[in-house]
Amino acid sequence: MIVALPVLTPLLIAALMICLWQSPKARIGVSILGGVLQLVLGVALFAQVLPAGHLVTQFGNWPAPFGISFVADYLSAGLVLMTGVLTLAMIVTSNVDVDSRRRQYGFHPLFFVLIAGVCGAFLTGDLFNMFVWFECTLLASFVLLSLGGEKKQVRGGLQYVVPNLFGSVIFLSGIGLLYGATGTLNFADLHQKASLVHPGLLASISGLFLVCFGLKAAVFPFFSWLPTSYPTPPPVITALFAGLLTKVGVYALVRTFTLVFPMEGIIQTVLITLSCLTMIIGVVAAASQKDFKHILAYHSMSQIGYMTAGLALGTKFAFAATVLYMIHHSLVKANLFLIAGSVERTSGSSELPSLGGFHKARPFLAILFVLMAASLAGLPPSSGFWSKLFVVQSSLRIEQFVVAGVMLAVSLLTLFSMVKVWNEVFLKEPKEPIPPLKSAVDHWPIAFVAVTVLLFGFWIQPFSDYALEVGQQLSTPQIYVEAVLGVAR
Amino acid sequence: METVLTLMVVALYAAGVYLMLRRSMVKLLFGLALLSNATNLLIFTCARIIGGRPPLVEPGQTVLAAPYADPLAQALILTAIVISFAILAYAMILVRRGYDLGEADDPDELSKAIPEEARPE
Numbered sequence: 001m002i003v004a005l006p007v008l009t010p011l012l013i014a015a016l017m018i019c020l021w022q023s024p025k026a027r028i029g030v031s032i033l034g035g036v037l038q039l040v041l042g043v044a045l046f047a048q049v050l051p052a053g054h055l056v057t058q059f060g061n062w063p064a065p066f067g068i069s070f071v072a073d074y075l076s077a078g079l080v081l082m083t084g085v086l087t088l089a090m091i092v093t094s095n096v097d098v099d100s101r102r103r104q105y106g107f108h109p110l111f112f113v114l115i116a117g118v119c120g121a122f123l124t125g126d127l128f129n130m131f132v133w134f135e136c137t138l139l140a141s142f143v144l145l146s147l148g149g150e151k152k153q154v155r156g157g158l159q160y161v162v163p164n165l166f167g168s169v170i171f172l173s174g175i176g177l178l179y180g181a182t183g184t185l186n187f188a189d190l191h192q193k194a195s196l197v198h199p200g201l202l203a204s205i206s207g208l209f210l211v212c213f214g215l216k217a218a219v220f221p222f223f224s225w226l227p228t229s230y231p232t233p234p235p236v237i238t239a240l241f242a243g244l245l246t247k248v249g250v251y252a253l254v255r256t257f258t259l260v261f262p263m264e265g266i267i268q269t270v271l272i273t274l275s276c277l278t279m280i281i282g283v284v285a286a287a288s289q290k291d292f293k294h295i296l297a298y299h300s301m302s303q304i305g306y307m308t309a310g311l312a313l314g315t316k317f318a319f320a321a322t323v324l325y326m327i328h329h330s331l332v333k334a335n336l337f338l339i340a341g342s343v344e345r346t347s348g349s350s351e352l353p354s355l356g357g358f359h360k361a362r363p364f365l366a367i368l369f370v371l372m373a374a375s376l377a378g379l380p381p382s383s384g385f386w387s388k389l390f391v392v393q394s395s396l397r398i399e400q401f402v403v404a405g406v407m408l409a410v411s412l413l414t415l416f417s418m419v420k421v422w423n424e425v426f427l428k429e430p431k432e433p434i435p436p437l438k439s440a441v442d443h444w445p446i447a448f449v450a451v452t453v454l455l456f457g458f459w460i461q462p463f464s465d466y467a468l469e470v471g472q473q474l475s476t477p478q479i480y481v482e483a484v485l486g487v488a489r
Numbered sequence: 490m491e492t493v494l495t496l497m498v499v500a501l502y503a504a505g506v507y508l509m510l511r512r513s514m515v516k517l518l519f520g521l522a523l524l525s526n527a528t529n530l531l532i533f534t535c536a537r538i539i540g541g542r543p544p545l546v547e548p549g550q551t552v553l554a555a556p557y558a559d560p561l562a563q564a565l566i567l568t569a570i571v572i573s574f575a576i577l578a579y580a581m582i583l584v585r586r587g588y589d590l591g592e593a594d595d596p597d598e599l600s601k602a603i604p605e606e607a608r609p610e
Binding site: 128132135138139142143146149151154155157158161162165166168169172173175176177179180183 | 509514517521524525527528531532534535536559561562565568569572575576579580583584586587590
């Protein structure tokens, strides 16, 4: 039952929020309660999965290939825990960041529906159910993105909605074709039956999934929606999207390409090439931006390349690197967007030329930014350093020297962008004096996420052990199949 | 029957993509609607088309006697229709709002009509 709780709880909270439509104070209280619950459930699920390996819930007690199963393996449990950390940080920040008009129009219920959708996508063991959670997430994110109806939001919203809807159509077509070819949609069952399908047909279907999940994860050449739409809503919503939504796309890629489709031949070559191009184009585009949030958005995309590269390399060690990278990047990037949000709330803009002087006015924020920026660029001993070490090492082990070279070069350029932001936002003399901090709540969530990132960096052993266990599980799908379908089959 | 449906799916996809590539928001919406319907038909076709045989298990049997059309696919389509209805409704509102704000049907004109530093009213 614990497997379904991280999905059911936020849905219940969302329903409660709608009942509390008329009382904004109560909504804030319940929202913080919901954030804490999400984190507690994440920890509880992780603690239960850790000894067991896999936890499976069959809804309505229908046996596995017929009903819908929820499966928590190490990968899912870790990502749900990460979602819990981010939920708490975001919901606390939202109380200072999201204006009362947006809160009046249902920010809170949408936020929790989004969290439920993300956790559902991480935990489900059924491909069509995953589609439903994707749509649930997508619909909530559509409304969150355009909530407020500002002109720039409507434009950003359209640029976000159309590619994502197209992605959904492709996803659904892929599901239809895969169902036609195998007669099942349960991941474990698909793993067994996929080998019976003609390899050419399977490769074409996997191409559809590569496109639609690549689109959701913003892999080159399907990325253009991300940098144009992410900076438009209030920063906390952007932070939520950057931390969670693209990771759902990467997670779906990892899940399908380890369980259902073989990562080999042309698909592997294509994914490696696309990953390298994503890294390069993202980082080069970021270097030419003049807006704090735009720089971060382009970096989001560039870093996705590292994760998909790990998946494409296809070894146990590379899977571990991908997982480590996903968790590191979610926390760090969401936190950088929160910092950008704090800066924007103070000066009313996120454009670099109009900012400056934050190292004197906000020394604590400056320290947090340096820590996060160093981690994003991969300076030792930060979470980014270990993640990059893992992913570069895994490409060197199978002699993919070009991939390793690209990764290292891109991390240097990332450092360049971060130094640029540091100079412009923090070091430069300000044009106007910076007003004092309105409430201390502003920095708490950022510090909270920063502590988890520091823990990751300085106490890497448990994290790397966990990632290696995930790599082990992902490269032996047989265990997953047995856990879901029962050993006897 | 399958051939006709397959051709239909192909035609709907082609028309949908064509409409989406046009420079008009309204045509974009029509394109999306056509694409989601094409996908529903695709799932329907994938589950075999067998007329006149409802998927009911005969008394005394435990499984369906072949040949039968897969009823699960139709349940999937039902879910997909509901989802695409919700999303299309949202997209229509968004386009309407864009039209109200920028008074433009052409997405390029919309970006021109909107100054970068637009602030909440």
